[in-house]
Amino acid sequence: MDQIEERLAEEVRKYDHLxxxxxxxxxxxxxxxxxxxxxxxxxxxxxxxxxxxxxQKGATLPRPPTLTTVRSRAGGMAA
Incomplete structure (x- = not known):
């Protein structure tokens, strides 16, 4: 862990409710x-x-893989 991550972890430990x-x-x-x-x-x-x-409103999200995408990656039918 680098120095900033250690400092962050120490600070978060002070706030149990988080x-x-x-x-x-x-x-x-x-x-x-x-x-x-x-x-x-x-x-x-x-x-x-x-x-x-x-x-944000109107932002595009990545599409989940479709069955055809899974088939082509696996080289055959997906289980």
């Missing part, structure tokens, strides 16, 4: 958002409020 589903705070999205902002500030990363890890 990874412990037995806590009631685990489902608190505002608390999680605030925690991630604190973590990013402590690790010296920028938080981009506009970018989400969710595809």
């Amino acid at each position: 990874y412990n589903p037995s806590l009631t705070e685990y489902k608190d999205m505002q608390m999680a958002c605030n925690s991630w902002k604190d973590i990013s500030a402590n690790v010296s990363l920028q938080v981009d409020e506009e970018r989400r890890h969710v595809p």
Whole structure:
């Protein structure tokens, strides 16, 4: 693990509610958002409020492989 990954892991460990589903705070999205902002500030990363890890409206997603694609890759019928 490189230095930034180690620092990130150390910071995340301080916020049990981000990874412990037995806590009631685990489902608190505002608390999680605030925690991630604190973590990013402590690790010296920028938080981009506009970018989400969710595809934007109108974005194209990769298509799943079709049966014909699976057959041609396998050289015959797919099981």
